[in-house]
Amino acid sequence: xxxxxxxxxxxxxxxxxxxxxxxxxxxxxxxxxxxxxxxxxxxxxxxxxxxxxxxxxxxxxxxxxxxxxxxxxxxxxxxxxxxxxxxxxxxxxxxxxxxxxxxxxxxxxxxxxxxxxxxxxxxxxxxxxxxxxxxxxxxxxxxxxxxxxxxxxxxxxxxxxxxxxxxxxxxxxxxxxxxxxxxxxxxxxxxxxxxxxxxxxxxxxxxxxxxxxxxxxxxxxxxxxxxxxxxxxxxxxxxxxxxxxxxxxxxxxxxxxxxxxxxxxxxxxxxxxxxxxxxxxxxxxxxxxxxxxxxxxxxxxxxxxxxxxxxxxxxxxxxxxxxxxxxxxxxxxxxxxxxxxxxxxxxxxxxxxxxxxxxxxxxxxxxxxxxxxxxxxxxxxxxxxxxxxxxxxxxxxxxxxxxxxxxxxxxxxxxxxxxxxxxxxxxxxxxxxxxxxxxxxxxxxxxxxxxxxxxxxxxxxxxxxxxxxxxxxxxxxxxxxxxxxxxxxxxxxxxxxxxxxxxxxxxxxxxxxxxxxxxxxxxxxxxxxxxxxxxxxxxxxxxxxxxxxx
Numbered sequence: 101x102x103x104x105x106x107x108x109x110x111x112x113x114x115x116x117x118x119x120x121x122x123x124x125x126x127x128x129x130x131x132x133x134x135x136x137x138x139x140x141x142x143x144x145x146x147x148x149x150x151x152x153x154x155x156x157x158x159x160x161x162x163x164x165x166x167x168x169x170x171x172x173x174x175x176x177x178x179x180x181x182x183x184x185x186x187x188x189x190x191x192x193x194x195x196x197x198x199x200x201x202x203x204x205x206x207x208x209x210x211x212x213x214x215x216x217x218x219x220x221x222x223x224x225x226x227x228x229x230x231x232x233x234x235x236x237x238x239x240x241x242x243x244x245x246x247x248x249x250x251x252x253x254x255x256x257x258x259x260x261x262x263x264x265x266x267x268x269x270x271x272x273x274x275x276x277x278x279x280x281x282x283x284x285x286x287x288x289x290x291x292x293x294x295x296x297x298x299x300x301x302x303x304x305x306x307x308x309x310x311x312x313x314x315x316x317x318x319x320x321x322x323x324x325x326x327x328x329x330x331x332x333x334x335x336x337x338x339x340x341x342x343x344x345x346x347x348x349x350x351x352x353x354x355x356x357x358x359x360x361x362x363x364x365x366x367x368x369x370x371x372x373x374x375x376x377x378x379x380x381x382x383x384x385x386x387x388x389x390x391x392x393x394x395x396x397x398x399x400x401x402x403x404x405x406x407x408x409x410x411x412x413x414x415x416x417x418x419x420x421x422x423x424x425x426x427x428x429x430x431x432x433x434x435x436x437x438x439x440x441x442x443x444x445x446x447x448x449x450x451x452x453x454x455x456x457x458x459x460x461x462x463x464x465x466x467x468x469x470x471x472x473x474x475x476x477x478x479x480x481x482x483x484x485x486x487x488x489x490x491x492x493x494x495x496x497x498x499x500x501x502x503x504x505x506x507x508x509x510x511x512x513x514x515x516x517x518x519x520x521x522x523x524x525x526x527x528x529x530x531x532x533x534x535x536x537x538x539x540x541x542x543x544x545x546x547x548x549x550x551x552x553x554x555x556x557x558x559x560x561x562x563x564x565x566x567x568x569x570x571x572x573x574x575x576x577x578x579x580x581x582x583x584x585x586x587x588x589x590x591x592x593x594x595x596x597x598x599x600x601x602x603x604x605x606x607x608x609x610x611x612x613x614x615x616x617x618x619x620x621x622x623x624x625x626x627x628x629x630x631x632x633x634x635x636x637x638x639x640x641x642x643x644x645x646x647x648x649x650x
Contacts, residue, residue, distance in 0.1 A: 102473055102474070102475050102484070103467070103468055103472075103473060103474075103536065104467070104532075104535060104536025105467075105536070106535055106536060107456050107458075107459045107467065107535060107536070107537075108456065108467070109331060109332075109333065109456045109457060109458060110458065111333070112330060112331055112333065112470070113470065114470060114471075115470060115471055116323070116326065116327055116330065116470040116471060118295070118319055118322050118323050118326065118327075118498060119295070119322060119326075120294070120295050120319075121295060121318070121322075122193060122293040122294065122295065122297070122299070122318045123190075123193050123299055123318050123321060123322060123357065124156070124190050124193040124194045124293070126322075126357070126360050126361045127149075127152065127153055127156060127190050127360055128153065129363075130149050130360055130361075130362075130363035131149040131150055131152065131153035133363055134149050134363045135148060135149055135150035135153075136148050136149075136150065137149055137363060137365070138365045139151075139152045139186075139360070139365065139366070140152065140183050140186060140365070140366055140368055141339075141365060141366070141367045141368065141380070141384055142182070142183050142252055142253070142368050143253055143257050143259050143261050143265065144253070144255045144256065144257025144258075144259055145252060145253050145254045145255045145257075146255075147183055147252070149363065152183075152186065152187065152190075155187045155191075155282060156187055156190040156191045156194055157191075157194070157287070157288050158281070158282045158284075158285065158286065159187055159188065159191035159281055159282060160190075160191040160192075160194035160195045160288040161284075161285075161286035161287045161288040161289070162281040162282075162284050162286050163175070163191060163192065163195045163197070163222070164195050164286075164288065164289050165286045165289075166243075166276075166281070166284070166286070167222045167242070167243040167245075168242075169192070169195045169196075169197050169222055170195075170196065170197070171195075171196030171197065171291050171293070171297075172196065172197065172198065172297075172298060173197045173198065173220075173221065173222070174197065174198045174200050174218045174219055174220040174301060175192045175195075175197045175198065175199060175200065175220060175222045175223070175224065176200045176202055176214070176215055176218075176220045176222070176223035176224070176225070176233075176241075177189060177192065177199050177200065177201050177202065177223075177224050177225075177347070178201075178202040178204065178211065178223060178224070178225040178226065178229055178232075178233060178347075179204065179224065179225060179226040179229070179247060179346075179347075180204050180226055180228075180249070180264065180345070180370050180371070181342060181343075181345060181346050181351070181355075181368050181369060181370050182226070182247065182249045182252065182265075182368065182370055183252045183368065184224075184226075184247040184249070184251075184252065184278060185346050185356075186346075186356055186360075186366070186368075188224045188247075189201075189346075189352075189356065190360075192224075193293070193299060193318075194288060194291075195288070195291060196291030196292075196293050196297075198298045198299060198300065198301055199299065199300045199301070200214065200218050200220055200300075200301045200302075200303070200313070201300070201302055201346070201347040201348075201352065202214055202303070202347060203303075203345070203347050203348070203613060204226070204229060204345065204347060205613035205614050205615060206232070206613050207232055207610075207611065207612060207613060208231070208232045208233075208235065209563070209611065209612075210311070210612065210613065211232050211233050211236075212235075212236060212240065213310065213311060214303050214311060214313075215233075215236055215240050215241060216240050217303075217310075217311075217313060217505065217506065218301055218313050218505055220240075220241070221240075221241060221242040221243065222241065222242065222243045222244070222245075223236075223241055223243075223244050223245070224244075224245045224247065225244065225245070225246060225247070226246070226247050226249065226264075227246040227247060227248050227267070227269070227270045227272065228264050228267065230246060230270075230272050230275070234272060234274070234275065237274050237275070238274070243276070244272075244274070244275040244276065245275065245276045245277070245278060245281060246270070246272050246275045246276070246277060246278065247278040248267065248268070248269035248270070248277075248278065248279075249264065249265040249267070249370060250265060250266055250267060250268065250269065251269065251278065251279060253265070253266075258379075259376055259379055259380070260373055260375060260376045260379075262370050262371040262373065264370060264371065265370050265371075293318065294318070295317065295318045295319040295322070296317050296318070296319055297317060297318060298315060298316070298317060298502075299316055299317055299318040299320075299321050300316045300321055300352075300449070301313040301314060301315055301316065301505055302314050302316070302347075302348075302349050302352075302446045302449075303446070304445070304446035304447065304554070310559070311559070312504040312505070312507055312510060313504060313505030313506070314446045314447050314449075314501045314504065314505075315501055315502040315503055315504070315505050316449050316501050316502070317502060319498060320449055320498060320499050320500065320501060320502070321353075321357065321449050321499075322357075322361075323449075323470075323471070323497070323498040323499045324353060324444065324448065324449050324450050324451040324452070324469070324499040325353045325354075325357035325358045325361060325449075325450075326358065326361055327451065327469045327470045327471070327472075327499075328353070328354070328358065328442065328450070328451040328454055328469060329354075329358040329361070329362065330470070331451075331454055331456075331469045331470065332415055332417065332440065332454065332457050333457065334358070334362070334387075334388055334415060335362075335387065335414075336362040336363060336364065337362075337363075337364060337387075338359065338362060338364040338365070338387045338388050339364060339365045339366075339367060339384050339385055339386045339387050339388070339412075340354065340355055340358075340359045340364060340365070340366050340367065340386070340387070340388045340389070340390075341367050341369070341377060341380060341381060341386045341388070341389040341390075341391075342355035342356065342359075342366040342367060342368045342369065343355075343369045343372060343377060343389070343391060343395065344390055344391065344392065344395075349444070349445075349446050349449050349450040350390060350419065350420070350444070350450045351390070352450075353449065353450040353451070354388075354390040354417070354450070355368075355390065365384065367380045367384045367386055372395060372398075374398050374399045374401075374402055375402065377399055378399070378402065378405065378408040378410070379408070381408065381410050381412065381413060382408045382409045382410065382412075385412035386412055386413060387412055387413065387414045387415065388413075388414065388415045388416075388417070389413060389415070389416055389417075390417050390418055391416065391417075391418050392418050392419075392420045392421060392551060392552040393418065393420075393421050393422070393423045393424070393427065393552075393584070394421070394551045394552070394582060394583060394584075396416075396418075396423075396427065396431065396439070397427065397582070400427070400430060400431070400434075405434075410435060411435075413435055413437060414437070415437070415440065415457065416431065416435070416437050416438075416439050416440065417439070417440040417441070417442060417454070418439065418440075418441060418442070419441050419442040419443055419444070419454075419465075419552075420549070420551075420552025420553075421549055421551065421552050421584040422441070422463040422540075422584075423439050423441060423462065423463065424463075425462050425463065427439075428462050438455075438457070438460045439460075439462075440454065440455045440457055440460050440466075441454070441455055441460065441462075441463070441464060441465065441466060442454035442455065442465070442466055443465035443466065443538070443540070444499075445526060446501075447500065447501045447514070447524060447526075448495065448497070448499045448500055448501065448524070449499050449501070450499075451469055451499070452468060452469065452472050452474065452495045452497060452499060453465040453466040453467060453468050453469065453472075453474065453538050454466040454467075454469055455467070455537075461537050463539070464537050464538070464539055465530070465537070465538040465539060465540055466537060466538065467536050467537055467538065468495070468497070468538075469497075471497050471498055472495065472496070472497030472498075472499070473495070473496050473497065473521070473523075474493060474494065474495045474496075474538065475493075475494050475518065475523070476489070476490070476491040476492065476493055476494070476530060476531055476532055476538075477491050477492055477494055477518065478491050478492075479491060479492045479529075479544060482516060482518060484518065484519075485531075487531070487532050487533055487534050488531055488532075488533065488534070489531060490529055490530065490531045490541055491529065491530075491531070492525060492526065492527070492528070492529060492544050493526045493528045493529070493530045493538065493540070494516065494518065494523035494524065494525055494526065495523060495524050495526060496521055496522060496523045496524060500524045501524075513525075527544045527547075528540050528544065529541050529544050546558070546637065548575075548576075548577035548585050548586075548587055549577075549584055549585050550580070550583045550584065550585050550586055550587065550615050550616075551582075551583045551584060551615065552584075553615040555575075555577075555585075555587055555615060555616050557574075557575035557576065557577075557587075557637065558575075559616070560573075560575045560587060560589070560612065560616050560618070561573045561574065561575050563608070563611055563612050563616075564589060564591070564604075564608065564618075566611060567599075567604065567607055567608075568594075568597070569593050569594055569597035569598065569599040569604075570591050570592070570593065570594065570597075570599075570604070571591075571592050571593060571594040571595075571597075572591065572592035572626075572627050572635070573589060573590070573591050573592075574589075574590045574591075574627050574635050574637050574640055575587055575588065575589055575590075575618070575637075576588050576590065576637060576640050576641045576644055577641065577644075578619070578620060578644060578648070579648050580619070586619040586620070587616060587617065587618045587619055587620075588618060588619065588620040588621075588622065588644065589604065589608075589618035589620070589621045589622070590621075590622045590624055590627065590640055591604070591621060591622070591623055591624070592623075592624060592625065592626060592627060593623060601620075601621040601623075604618070604621045605617060605618060605619075605621060627640070628640065
């Protein structure tokens with residue numbers, strides 16, 4: 101191991117025994133140990149572990165007997181944060197199948213790509229997202245089930261309820277309503293599932309632009325879910341504010357998997373609302389909150405924040421984008437808590453690095469967690485670099501994925517052998533300091549980080565080529581005080597065509613997830629190209645950085 105353990109958290113072993121069981125077994129254990137404990141708090145309605153387990157069993161039985169879901173089948177899960185997401189996640193796994201979580205901001209073309217790429221025949225989705233997925237029924241998909249979030253509101257509350265949660269149940273032709281599946285009362289057939297069976301395929305994107313499925317086993321998901329919680333010394337009785345999207349690896353691991361493993365409580369938010377977050381922390385004595393910086397900027401801007409009792413918070417963690425030093429200092433002054441930053445990717449099912457809670461550093465990835473080794477190498481020679489020198493960050497550990505679904509060439513390219521060990525290439529440029537802490541400085545891959553969401557320029561360009569007036573397109577990142585980075589489109593119009601910046605942005609909003617939509621559009625006569633005809637995006641990006649610096 102190349103790990104510097106000088107500032108390793110006291111009392112935390114360097115190595116960790118990962119259970120040789122499946123993720124759904126974690127729920128069995130929690131429900132057996134704590135059947136009456138609140139598993140989910142959802143806008144004033146509480147659900148116990150016993151009730152959660154019963155619903156999971158009923159849904160798994162329905163998936164098996166009515167939707168013919170068998171071991172190894174991929175099942176799409178396309179919902180916002182809600183109790184049904186947690187039930188569906190465990191029911192799919194209990195049926196021996198594989199969860200394919202889909203970003204709820206993805207629109208029809210993006211959803212279709214994922215469904216067809218992974219070969220899913222069944223999809224469970226929020227009813228408000230039906231228009232993006234029901235066209236696939238009868239072709240790519242055999243079965244669909246829709247969830248109405250309001251069905252899980254049983255008690256009166258003064259908590260602000262998002263509009264999407266208060267919508268009445270809709271009847272969608274050819275789609276099974278969630279409640280009908282539970283009411284069918286079908287028993288689950290036992291399926292033998294081991295730690296090395298497939299569990300989850302989250303989709304990421306690559307420099308080629310097409311999202312790729314990251315194949316994870318129960319073991320590779322279990323390791324960072326348990327490891328990051330133990331590394332940060334989270335108590336088993338934690339109450340977690342589940343505000344980050346569960347379709348995203350960080351939100352899923354810290355908001356669901358780590359909580360269920362310990363038998364804790366998740367206070368679920370379907371949509372971000374700063375006042376609701378403050379009310380939930382006070383009401384449920386929330387102890388852990390994993391939040392991205394933009395969420396905290398908004399939360400701290402509440403004029404009456406001081407009127408809430410937020411003293412129960414013991415761990416505030418996050419990542420995805422660097423936390424500005426001034427904001428971290430404000431958090432420390434207000435709550436006496438550091439903002440503990442971490443690092444990971446879809447390929448590593450979230451955490452590979454995190455800051456030791458007893459000695460975190462600002463704007464830092466932290467140190468590799470249990471059983472995880474990370475090095476920085478020269479991108480060209482692959483020589484291991486000493487502290488302070490910038491190179492590509494490589495990682496190996498139990499949380500590293502098996503490979504990209506159906507893409508052996510991309511999988512081979514994602515790994516490299518160094519000193520006889522197989523490392524995953526993160527594509528991020530960074531360095532290690534003298535104390536073994538990792539810092540990120542840039543990206544080897546071409547990626548824009550908008551509020552913690554990864555935007556791949558090639559994917560946005562491919563979608564923009566669908567605009568009738570655009571002949572050529574190049575996407576670069578621009579600095580954004582609120583989001584960290586935003587998308588800028590540089591476009592060449594087709595002969596005889598005309599359009600405006602506002603029209604292009606409006607068109608983009610209809611064809612791609614909101615976080616990918618260009619914030620700025622610049623029309624040019626031509627794009628710089630190499631001798632082989634490739635657009636010189638680096639030149640355009642450098643020009644933009646000069647303009648911003650000037």
